[in-house]
Amino acid sequence: MVPGHEIIGIVNKIGSKVGRYKIGDKVGVGCFADSCRKCEACLKGLEQYCFEGPNLTYNALEKDGKTPTQGGYSEKIVVDENYVLSIPNNIPSDQAAPLLCAGITMYSPLMHWNAGPGKKVGIMGLGGLGHIGIKIADALGAEVTVLSHSLRKQEDGKRLGADNFYATSDPQTFKKLKRSFDLIINTISIEIDWDRYLNLLALDGTMVLVGVPEKKSPLGFAALGGGRRSIAGSSIGGIRETQEMLNFCSKHNISSDIECIPIQQVNEAYQRVVNSDVRYRFVIDNKSISN
Ligand SMILES: [Zn+2]
Missing domain, CATH: 3.90.180.10 (Medium-chain alcohol dehydrogenases, catalytic domain)
Structure with a gap:
């Protein structure tokens, strides 16, 4: 913060x-x-x-x-x-x-990774960054899905422009959304199960980190190699x-x-x-x- x-x-x-x-x-x-x-x-x-x-x-x-x-x-x-x-x-x-x-932090990767019509964008975390990300991705014409810990903010997510809203505390979410997203913007700074989340990316999909994790994360190769997926970072904008x-x-x-x-x-x-x-x-x- x-x-x-x-x-x-x-x-x-x-x-x-x-x-x-x-x-x-x-x-x-x-x-x-x-x-x-x-x-x-x-x-x-x-x-x-x-x-x-x-x-x-x-x-x-x-x-x-x-x-x-x-x-x-x-x-x-x-x-x-x-x-x-x-x-x-x-x-x-x-x-x-x-x-x-928050606005430019979300806008820059959405533009760089071509969010727009026909693209499925996942926003991890509905906070200060996430809420602007939903609005911008929606305005760009992408299909926007919020991945939040619970469904507590679901109504808010829809109001902000999200097409779909899923709870990551529900294991079904990870089965249902497997290989779904062209782009996931990860705004959360806590440790995650990388393979689990990376498997939500489609072939050639990218997860962009914009949150600042507190500690370094060990990464597994399986999910990345199993779909030519990428992990990237992005920081505000020029x-x-x-x-x-x-x-x-x-x-x-x-x-x-x-x-x-x-x-x-x-x-x-x-x-x-x-x-x-x-x-x-x-x-x-x-x-x-x-x-
Ligand atoms: Zn310089």
């Missing part, structure tokens, strides 16, 4: 060069606020994979190597316009903020793709389901996140910082 990453606000000062933004524009800064700009990843617009490590917006250091970044806990932030995103007007700021993290995602969400009226809180409630909210008791992201109203 990496809280306080992204921040959305209004431009209130611009630098000396005439740029793409003007005072009063609604803009956002995602998970990183800078990168080296010279490595192969940066030159390809994949700044999230910067070889020197992008300068994360929260709990990292600025380019000077000593000033800490405070992300969503800041009242203001100074950022080069190349790392600033335009927030479409039809997405309320609080509902747009998690798109800059600036260009993040803007593309925001425009896509604007067009399809997609935003994050959130609970907006004053910063004074942040400890309570943290506990609720630990207890998986949030639907589906907390957002801090920064106006409350000066209260």
